[in-house]
Amino acid sequence: MDKLAQDKEEQLITRSQQGDVDAFNQLVSFYQQLVYNTVFRLLGDYDAASDITQDTFISAFRAIRTYRGGASFRAWLLRIGTNLTHDHWRRLQRRPTSSLNEIEEEENRYTISRLQTLASAKLSENPEEYILTRELQELLQQGLERLTLEQRTALILCDIQGLAYEEVAQITQTTLGTVRSRISRGRSHLRDYLNAHKELLPRDYRLSNKAD
């Protein structure tokens, strides 16, 4: 963020701390896509992502006077979001769901995800970025959901949201060493998962474990 944007953000935060909802809502409009996507990638559930994103901003406004500027506002916000998401995830784990429910939910997910994919896909000029088919997107999402919650969080924040290790450490309230380890394990597990479903990968994508 450049200096001008940084200053503007500080003003908005100060006004929010004085109870100015309009100022806070400007922060919301700036960060809501980030929060929503992070939560969605963590859970794979659109509705839950909406609810938790809303809860995140409500909690953030209620707690905004505790923001002292030590970590970036983005990190502070994502900490709230990931904590709420983790709570939700753990509640889900304690609740057994019937197999019928799961099948239904998965079918719904694919239908919605097709629309979402068409709405948000864009051409990339970067040769390292692929234009992913919806099957591949779903495969990646499934692969992510097979990771531990901690590995998944680290991977989403670093590789999907592009945050540096330092910021990931602030958000997850761990050390750089832990972040590095979780990211590494997450990537390896995901790589192995993708390898088991090679046929869905782009043609020019090579996942080989052996030399040549």
Place this chain on the structure above:
Amino acid sequence: MLQQDRHPTTEQLSTWLDQQLTPEEQAYCSAHLEDCEQCQHALDNLQQTVNLLRSLPQLEVPRSFALPADFQITSDRNRQQQVEQSTVASSRRLPTPLRRTFRAVSALAAVVGLFFALSGFVGQIQFHSASTGASSMSAPSPANTAPSAQSQQVPRLAGHDNTNDSLSTPYNADNKRKNTESNSTATGSKPSFDLNQPGERLSIGIPLITLGSIGFVLFAQRQKRRTRPVKRN
């Protein structure tokens, strides 16, 4: 054994991708990778995985997550309720002045009725136990001592608000007038609405209490019904 023969760990390769290795690790890995095809492939695999993740699209938000303009910070228990209620127009949420007045009048009526009923009830007891027929002497607010009796009754209900004080004045005046009338006539009370009679007071008091209580409750319920949950945008 040369250090380059020992392959970096997967974690080191992963961290190498993010340029987050310590200077020693960095130097060691770079040197090793120059010659080791195995590690080059491993690195490549990791890089491709990262590239795929980076290629996942950022979804558009399904709606705005902005807070309502009149959002107020409340306790956790009220939080959900606050989000729902705050989207209702404030004019609907607050009671109209008229509604408030009705409710206050109902409360007043109930209190006045209580006044009457209590004094009437006590009067009934004393009336029946009196040896002489002078009803005016036995009642707790007898004809001759009406003003002082009133001042006795007001402190009894000291817990209520000031409307009681304003009530006692018309009651005083009313009673004085009735007393004057009853004193001037030998036969005493008029056929109806003589407030000196305990029985009369009781028969006025009880309906007043009933009506007042009903009104009070009714006007409270109407307020609640007007608040309804509103769906989020």
